Amino acid sequence: MTVLVTGGAGYIGSHMVWALLDAGEDVAVIDRLSTGFRWALPPEVKFYQGDIADEALHEKVFAENDIDAIIHFAGSIIVPESVSDPLAYYENNTVKSRALIAAAIRHKVPHFVFSSTAAVYGTPETPEPVLETARLDPESPYGSSKLMTEIMLRDAARAYDFVYTALRYFNVAGADPKGRTGQSTVGATHLIKVAGEAALGKRSHIDVFGTDYPTADGTCVRDYIHVSDLANAHLKALERMRAGGESIIANCGYGRGFSVLEVLETVKKVHGKEFEIHLAGRRPGDAVTIVANPSLAKRELQWVPQYDDLEFIVKTALDWEAHLARRNQR
Structure with a gap:
């Protein structure tokens, strides 16, 4: 059996591919390489360059692989960009996900793991850590585009022989502790990535957007999760579905928040x-x-997180930035 990973050459996707290989899985990847890198993947992975909405590519991939699960990362993720160009986000995140879900059902793939987001909640009504049952109120087209895909998965699971897990990510950061992959996208907007670039002199400075929020220091507060712990949550989700588990939506975070200024310090x-x-x-x-x-x-x-330590998350991110600097010099 093979696990198909969409967006597998990107930041989180490449960590997922390495985790699957470490677990002894056969892996195929679809990625159009708009933000990902072929070099981020091990050479033994079956790689297909293309778009997740390409039906001809679907037919080729499913004909050449015995796929029993899809882990779907491909999509656009920048919140301000989604506000300025919402239709592009609904096209790339929602419409194309619909095409992928339809392909999964057409080819009788029983298990599907979806990369969702905490942005589906917007700002929660209370300061307590948010539960999956909280009000869904996205504040950006990015969050709405992901919520629409969750709804499609819910309805597809009711209508077809199909089980899914949607994992709502909080702020993903850090890099593979073994140094095999990390956040490599040029112009990435992740706070710890940008701060790492500023620390290593790749950027002249870092901007803090908003210092008048109703928080302890006036900056936004987020829950930062190490990317390898997130990849492990996907493995656990796949294991659960293969064992007969029903569809589920679950948060992936540590339950602790840090402000922007705390992260920079x-x-x-x-x-x-x-x-x-x-x-x-x-x-x-x-x-x-x-x-x-x-x-x-x-x-x-x-799921038992292993890397719930902001300093460790930052260290792995900085180590990867240093690796990228050496790689670019070569």
């Missing part, structure tokens, strides 16, 4: 040097505070 502490910070106005679409209640994932998926 941690990067300075781990790196040991100062870097320039510019204070700017709020961006559209940013939630104030969002922290996961991960109890459902821990209970149902038997």
Whole structure:
């Protein structure tokens, strides 16, 4: 049996591919390489360059592989960009996901893991860690595009012989502790990635968007999860579905929040040097505070995080930035 990973050459997708191989799985990848890199993947992986909505590519991939599960990462993820160009996000994240789900059903793939997001919640009504049963109120087209896909999966699972797991990610950061892959996208907007680039001199400074939020220091608060722990949650979800588990939606975070300024101070502490910070106005679409209640994932998926340590997350991100700098010099 083969696991098909869409967007597998990207940041989270490449970590997933390595985790699957470590677990002894056969893996195939579809990626159009708009933000991902073929070199981020091991050579033994079957790689198909193309779009997840390409039906001819679907036929080729399913004909050449005995696929029993799809793990779907492919999509656009930048919140402010989704606000300025919402139709592009509905096309890339929702319409194309619909094409992939239809292909899975047509080819009788029984298991589907979807990369969803905490952005489906917007800013929760209370400051407590958010449960999956909380009100769904996206504040950006990005969050709405992901919620629409969750709805499609829910309805497809009711109508067909099809089981899915939707994992609502909180803020993913860090890099493979073994140094095999990391966040490599040029112009990435992830806070720890950008801070790492500023710390290593790849950027002149880092902008902090909004210092007047109703938080302890005026900056947004997020729950940061190490990318390898997130990949492991997908493995646990796949294991659960193969064992007969029903469809489920679960949060993936640690249940602790850090403000933007706290994260930047941690990067300075781990790196040991100062870097320039510019204070700017709020961006559209940013939630104030969002922290996961991960109890459902821990209970149902038997997920046990290994890297719940902001300094460790930052260290692996900085190590990867240094690796990229050496690689680019070569």
